Structures are given as structure tokens and as C-alpha cells.
Amino acid sequence: xxxxxxxxxxxxxxxxxxxxxxxxxxxxxxxxxxxxxxxxxxxxxxxxxxxxxxxxxxxxxxxxxxxxxxxxxxxxxxxxxxxxxxxxxxxxxxxxxxxxxxxxxxxxxxxxxxxxxxxxxxxxxxxxxxxxxxxxxxxxxxxxxxxxxxxxxxxxxxxxxxxxxxxxxxxxxxxxxxxxxxxxxxxxxxxxxxxxxxxxxxxxxxxxxxxxxxxxxxxxxxxxxxxxxxxxxxxxxxxxxxxxxxxxxxxxxxxxxxxxxxxxxxxxxxxxxxxxxxx
Amino acid sequence: xxxxxxxxxxxxxxxxxxxxxxxxxxxxxxxxxxxxxxxxxxxxxxxxxxxxxxxxxxxxxxxxxxxxxxxxxxxxxxxxxxxxxxxxxxxxxxxxxxxxxxxxxxxxxxxxxxxxxxxxxxxxxxxxxxxxxxxxxxxxxxxxxxxxxxxxxxxxxxxxxxxxxxxxxxxxxxxxxxxxxxxxxxxxxxxxxxxxxxxxxxxxxxxxxxxxxxxxxxxxxxxxxxxxxxxxxxxxxxxxxxxxxxxxxxxxxxxxxxxxxxxxxxxxxxxxxxxxxxxxxxxxxxx
Numbered sequence: 001x002x003x004x005x006x007x008x009x010x011x012x013x014x015x016x017x018x019x020x021x022x023x024x025x026x027x028x029x030x031x032x033x034x035x036x037x038x039x040x041x042x043x044x045x046x047x048x049x050x051x052x053x054x055x056x057x058x059x060x061x062x063x064x065x066x067x068x069x070x071x072x073x074x075x076x077x078x079x080x081x082x083x084x085x086x087x088x089x090x091x092x093x094x095x096x097x098x099x100x101x102x103x104x105x106x107x108x109x110x111x112x113x114x115x116x117x118x119x120x121x122x123x124x125x126x127x128x129x130x131x132x133x134x135x136x137x138x139x140x141x142x143x144x145x146x147x148x149x150x151x152x153x154x155x156x157x158x159x160x161x162x163x164x165x166x167x168x169x170x171x172x173x174x175x176x177x178x179x180x181x182x183x184x185x186x187x188x189x190x191x192x193x194x195x196x197x198x199x200x201x202x203x204x205x206x207x208x209x210x211x212x213x214x215x216x217x218x219x220x221x222x223x224x225x226x227x228x229x230x231x232x233x234x235x236x237x238x239x240x241x242x243x244x245x246x247x248x249x250x251x252x253x254x255x256x257x258x259x260x261x262x263x264x265x266x267x268x269x270x271x272x273x274x275x276x277x278x279x
Numbered sequence: 280x281x282x283x284x285x286x287x288x289x290x291x292x293x294x295x296x297x298x299x300x301x302x303x304x305x306x307x308x309x310x311x312x313x314x315x316x317x318x319x320x321x322x323x324x325x326x327x328x329x330x331x332x333x334x335x336x337x338x339x340x341x342x343x344x345x346x347x348x349x350x351x352x353x354x355x356x357x358x359x360x361x362x363x364x365x366x367x368x369x370x371x372x373x374x375x376x377x378x379x380x381x382x383x384x385x386x387x388x389x390x391x392x393x394x395x396x397x398x399x400x401x402x403x404x405x406x407x408x409x410x411x412x413x414x415x416x417x418x419x420x421x422x423x424x425x426x427x428x429x430x431x432x433x434x435x436x437x438x439x440x441x442x443x444x445x446x447x448x449x450x451x452x453x454x455x456x457x458x459x460x461x462x463x464x465x466x467x468x469x470x471x472x473x474x475x476x477x478x479x480x481x482x483x484x485x486x487x488x489x490x491x492x493x494x495x496x497x498x499x500x501x502x503x504x505x506x507x508x509x510x511x512x513x514x515x516x517x518x519x520x521x522x523x524x525x526x527x528x529x530x531x532x533x534x535x536x537x538x539x540x541x542x543x544x545x546x547x548x549x550x551x552x553x554x555x556x557x558x559x560x561x562x563x564x565x566x
Contacts, residue, residue: 004376007477011372015386021445022393025404028414032407041416042407098291107302109562113553114306115500115506117526118542122309125316125535142305149301154548157563174552210509212531226399230513242400249396257388264562 001120026246033239041234052240065225065241071136072222076206078141083148083193083201090149091156092182112150116210119143136216143211148204152197159193192263199256201247309547317539326535334540344525344541348548351521354436354511355504358443362500363493365444366451370492371485373452387456394449401511402442409433409441434516441561442514449501451496460491461486469483494560498553522548 016246032039036047056065094101123143127134134140167189171181187194210222222245229238292299320329329513338344367391377383393401409432416428431437462485470480508523520528522545529538 005477008376011368011376014368015372018365018448019389022390025408025445026393026396026401028407029400029404031365042410042412086297086301089294091292093294096291098288098295101291104295104299104302105304105563108298109553110550111302111306113291113502113506113549115502115504115508115545115549117508117515117522117523118313118434118546119305119309119527119528121530121535121538121542122313123305125539126312129312142301145301145304149298153298199395207395207399209399223399226397227509229453230399230403242397244338244402244425246396246400250392253392253395 029239030243030246033236033243035239036237041235041236041239043205052236053244054243055235055237058238064220065222068220068222068225069245071219072206075141075144075221076134076202078137079144079148079205079226080198080201082096082141082145083152084198085151086145087156087188087193087197089159090153092186094153094157095160108150108153111146112154114146117213119146119211120214123211127215134215136212136219136221139215140212140217140221143215144205144208146212147208148201151200151204155193155197155200156190158189163189184192188267192260192267195256195260195263199253202252202256206249284410296558313539313542313546316536317543319539321534321536321538324533334537335544337537338540338544347520347522347525349506350519351523354439354443354507354521355501357440358504359497359500361440361444362448362451362499365448366455366496367489367493369448369452370455370459370489371481373456374462375485390452391449399509399513401446402510405438405442405445405514406433409438434514434518436515436519439511439514439519442510443504443507446510447500450499450503451493454495454499455489455492462488491560491564494556495562498556501552501556502549505545505552508563 013149025177032041032045033042033052034048034050035045035052036049037051039046094105120143123139124134127139132138163186167185168181171185172178176184209221209227212221212224213227226238226241226245229241305416316326318330318332320327320331320333325453355498373383373386373390374565377386406413411428411430411433414431415432416425419425420428466484467480470484475483505521506523507521508527511519511521511524522541525540526538526545528534529541
């Protein structure tokens, strides 16, 4: 290998600073959440304790944290499954031309770039004028889909742009029906990307609040609960909650990445040995 | 053949129908609803169907509107500048200086993980850092750089832009990295053989080939910043406003018609900006 140019070391330092910039603040509140009982929102640490975590488990100290966590979890699962299914179907459909494909494509882009508060306001108004009560599992669910589906579809477009059609042709030549081709050829090949779509679906829903703000009804999701806390809670209990949900997010991300790694490995192992020789 | 094509079309429609239904109910109808309500009249307790332009005339006659829109553009422009430079540098490092794919993927993931965690938490995390007695101030004082704590670190335009850059740089890194990875390395070799130095290669080869990625990143960052309403509230300590806050304040006061009118103007502004940016890039080709 040729030696590294000097620019490499400068850029490495830049990249390290960037990572510090990304993770530093979150690490800071992780440390501060272990403040002693007398500690405040910033350094110095007044002792080390689990006091603020303990505080979280006492219902009256802060709102209905655990209820909102459960709702966010259920909603995240609903959004995840829907995003995967709808994105795969949409991605498959967009491979062929169908009337109105262009309009639909621009709607997807609009859904991505529209200011979130418009979705919140519009869906809220629509439901109230129609006399239907907003609820996190109906209006909240739909509003979140307008944020997760564009990401899922963009990933599917990227996947199918790189998809080698000769695999499908080979399957068809062997007499596979179109359903068999989809089930045994296309889906296994795109499986690792589907894990990516699922990860986006779940995490974007779990952290989403701008589009859920006016559409979740009287029962808050966790991000809404935290958003409410930022204005009236001025103790490290906020950090404790932040640390816990971040750890939870990291766990979820870790699980998804491990599954993705595992499927990629398995796919590589089950792959063809063509061209590797007889011996 | 004709029949086959129409069958394909039907099949395609069946496959996208769930998508179309979601977008119709939760995107198209709400926008129409907002457009309709923006002509309605509001009393203290309710909103009344009407057709009057009062919401718009009030909006355009108020000097606050222009300040707030100007502020929104200012945040968008500043954030865009910083995210673009930082995002480009990070993507360039990952694409051209990291030599194995495994490391590229690992470092890339390291950059994307924060994106999958909560935005509000990431924003709040800056408070112990920037506050009057925060880490930044106490460090600077202990180094003897300043004598008095700096007040403009938190709850100022500085902290707002900092939070935006922190939240959204990733939206630049990903598309730029994606386009850079597709640049044929032999083009760079050819430029070097032709006698170009590093800066010339960067300026004349890499940047022009990365433009589509930069454009897509720009679309993301500009729309996210222009549509924001909570980053500005939390990070400015309610001291500055952008259009999103104007809308959310009206909503809090139950002034839905005037919130709707502002929302429509905001939407048109954003779409106009996107329309201009899309002239420079074909998104479908770049995926």
C-alpha cells in the first residue's frame, strides 16, 4: 500500500472531532443523569447516585412515562410492519410503468419535504371537522406513515435500481410462477435491505413527535411526553429519561444491525460456488 | 400486447394502492383541509366556514411576518452552509481516504446511529454544555480565554444554528457519500496522470461529480430547517421565532384559520425552493 498523504491525518482529526460533536453532548447528559440528589442540570456533579432514575419510576414525579413508553412501542411496531409491507409493494410496483406513477412519485417527495407541522395541523383539523376523535393509533399512526413511508420507498428504489434482473429471468426460465419468483428469488435477495427499512420505520416512529403533536389525542407518546417535560421539568430527571430512551434506541439499533449482519453472512454462505473450481 | 400492458397497469395499481390511500388521506386531504380553513373565520372558541381573505391580508400586512420569514431563511442558509462543508468533508474522508469497505461501512454507521435516536434528547443535551455555568464557559474561563461567562452560547441564534447543524449534518453526509462511492476511481487516476494536483482534482473532478448528492442533501436540510418549529423554541429559549413557531403559536391559541394561512404560505415557499433545487438534479436517477 502507498503511504498515507498528510491530508489523511488532517481529515482523520476532523472526522474524530465530528464524532465528538455528534456523541459528546449525549454522553454529557448520560453522565449528568447520575447526579446526586442535590445536583442540578449542569456540572459540577454533586455525588453519584441513581436518585433520578429512581425518581422516574415514581408516577407522580413526572407524567405517565411508562404508559407513553408502551404506546410508543406499540405504535413503533405498527408503523414498522406497515412501512415494510407498503414499501416493498410500492417498490415492486414502481419497477413497471403504471399510469400515474409520476404523480405518485412527486407525492412521495412532497410527503418527505412538507413541514411536519402541516401534517399535524391538517390531520388534526380534518378529524375534528369530521367529528372523529384523534387517537395515536389512528390519526397518529397515519401521520407517522407520511414520514416513514418516503424513507422506506427511497430505500426500495435504491435497492431495485441495483437489482440484477437476470436472477428473475433465470427463475422464470426454470418455470417458476411470478409468485414463486418473488417468494424464493426476489425477497431473499432484498431481505437485508428490508431490515434497514424496518429499522427506519421503527426508530423514526419511536422518536417522531412533530407529526404526532396534534394527532395523538389525549394519550401522549413518549416523545410528546419528553417535549412537554422540556418546558416545565428542570431537574436531572429529564436527563435520566433521555439516557434511558437513548439506551433503548441503541439496543434496538444494535439488534437490527446484528440481524442484518447475520442475514448477509447467511446469504453469502448459501451463495453459488460457481467459478470456484472443482477442488 | 395491449392487454398485457393494461394488466400490468392494473397490477401496479393494486400494489401501490395502500401507499396511495395513505398519502391521499394523510397528505393530500390534510393539505386541502388547511387550504380551505385558511379562508375561514375564527372566533374565540370556534372556527366558522367562510370565504374571506382576512387571514392572508393580515399575514401580509404584519411586519412580524416578514421578520419571521427572513429569520427562517437566515437559519436555513446558515445551517446549509455549515452542514454542506462538514458533510462534504466527512463524506470525502469516508469515500476516498478509508481503504476497506468494512471500515467504510463501520464508520458510516457510526455517523448514522444518532439519526435513529431522539431529536429532542439530542437537543437538550446541549444545555449543560452551553449554559452560563456550562462546560464550554467553565472550560474557557479555566483556560483564561475569557473572564466572564459568555451569554450568547445558549438561547441565541448561535445555539439554534448549532443544534440544526448537529441534527441535520447527516442528511448531507449520506447522499454525498452515496454519489462519491459511485465515482469511477479511474477518472481520478486519469486526472493525476494528466498532472492535476490534489486541489485541482477536488475542484475539477470530485466536486462536479458530487453535485447531485449535494443537491439532495440541500433539499433535505433546507426543508427540515424551514419546517422546524421546536428546535428554535427550545434552543432560543423562546427568544426568536421562525415561521413554524408562528404557526404553532397560533395553534396553541386555537387560531386555526390564521395558522392555516401561514402554513399555506410556508408550504408554497418550501415547494418553490424545492422546485428550484430540483432543476439541478434528477432524484430518481441518483438513488
